[in-house]
């Protein structure tokens with residue numbers, strides 16, 4: 001299957017079809033852990049109740065620990081050529097810390113929407129600056145990727161122009177600014193969904209597709225969940241247009 005032409009290059013064909021039962025269970029567990037994390041930093045119940053809950057959570061954790069993957073093994077729901085990352089701490093539905101942000105193409109931009117919670121707090125009632133940097137890194141990286149230009153963050157610059165409130169819908173917009181060789185420059189903004197033209201954070205990132213020796217060093221021993229060599233990175237990272 002070939003991907004449709006876009007003003008900025010090829011996008012990867014999405015032919016990956018994960019097990020729907022696993023996808024549903026991981027999504028549900030991610031949502032439940034997200035609620036737990038959020039409530040754990042908001043709760044004001046008595047110390048004894050918190051201690052009881054902690055003991056219960058440890059029992060549940062032990063059940064999940066019965067079988068686990070190591071860092072060199074992809075989840076069965078992940079796919080490198082399409083960069084499907086179920087456990088991304090920014091966009092992963094399976095990650096309790098993630099808002100999670102949903103990204104989509106809109107014209108020549110990539111748009112993301114999310115609402116941050118108390119688990120992302122820095123200054124009271126507002127986002128931690130590092131959390132906003134995570135949002136920006138993922139936004140800019142996703143923008144490069146969706147333009148057929150996968151790369152790793154080589155530089156990330158941020159201007160914090162206004163504090164980002166928690167529990168308030170946000171909109172993120174990314175644009176490819178320049179491409180040359182293995183390098184892609186992307187700019188992006190974070191704003192309130194209700195005031196999309198008032199930029200709270202402005203970012204610029206340089207994404208570089210690593211040279212083959214680095215690719216091998218970083219990802220050479222990655223395997224898929226069923227033990228095969230993980231496909232896609234060598235091609236995906238050296239030239240996004242081959243995706």
Ligand SMILES: CCCCCCCCCC(=O)SCCNC(=O)CCNC(=O)[C@H](O)C(C)(C)COP(=O)(O)OP(=O)(O)OC[C@H]1O[C@@H](n2cnc3c(N)ncnc32)[C@H](O)[C@@H]1OP(=O)(O)O
Nearest residue numbers: 083137138141142145152153154155181183206208210211
């Ligand atoms: C849907 C999926 C979306 C995924 C989104 C994910 C978002 C998150 C992305 C990440 O967080 S990635 C993790 C954080 N980043 C890293 O760990 C990268 C660490 N750095 C490296 O491994 C290497 O420095 C790097 C791969 C970035 C570059 O190494 P190379 O040896 O391949 O690059 P090289 O030095 O040959 O430079 C290639 C080009 O990039 C340019 N370049 C490299 N570093 C640069 C830099 N810092 N600033 C500006 N330009 C840079 C360099 O000048 C040159 O330009 P020219 O071709 O025009 O000469």
